Amino acid sequence: MDKETYLRFLRALLVNRLPAEDAEDIVRFYTEYFEEAGPEKEAQVMATLGSPEELTAKIMEQRAKEEADGVREPDEPRTRGYSAPAGNGFLPRWVGIMLVVFMGCMIVPTVGGMAIGFGAAGIVLFACGGLMIALGVLGAGLGGKLLALGGGLVMISVGSLLVQAAGGMFWLVKKAMTNLWNVLVEGGLTYHEAVN
């Protein structure tokens, strides 16, 4: 096995077990280690370090020991399937933030405006319904009273539906913005698999 293969194996083993940043840091350390030792000592270095599997096992064992002794903080649960927790992997963080802000500028006023309109209309309709019933009861004639009562009830229920729809819209906007942020900036999505 040559140095490149060794380091490639090492990286492959580490990225499955550690946060990406730590894995890269370790590979960097051993890349430098090989370089300093020089090409003629490659075999000797590999013999000292052990196979990539053995070296990985040593590193993980030491980390586990340190965690157990309390000298180091346990790792965060790692994200699987999607890219590294820091950043989404396909966009620089600031681009992600800009995109979220831009979409927010479009989504929040439109849907938010609709929600406010719906909510206001609902409240007005609700109030009108109540007024209609009150006036209808005072008015003359059984037919007129029943008509006012029925109409008023319909208006109250439609009004409350509108208010609920407005609440739903606010919730949707919030949810949409949170998801956009998670996908474009954090890169986390909801598919998390804790490996510990």
Add this chain to the structure above:
Amino acid sequence: MAFQVTAPLLDGCVLAVLEQGDAYGYNLTQQLRREIDLSESTLYPVLRRLQRDGHLTVYDEQFQGRNRRYYAITPSGKQQLTEFRSEWESYRGKIDHILWGGMQDG
């Protein structure tokens, strides 16, 4: 070797070597290897942790066209080393006491 060099011991040794002067990973490992058997551990986690705790800092320097990452002890690292030395002294005294039969007197 009959005795295992555990994490805190290795911390102290690394800091002591760095007190003599900055060193890069390979060089540091070789210096320690001259005296102690490191086969059961790797220096990487030790260096990383000491760095995280602020006991050492790293800097990169070009050497013959490639990068060398140097490790340097910080004031907090020096303080840690002093503490470590006095702890080691008292620990060694206790073990010596047991090993050379000082216990019988007491």
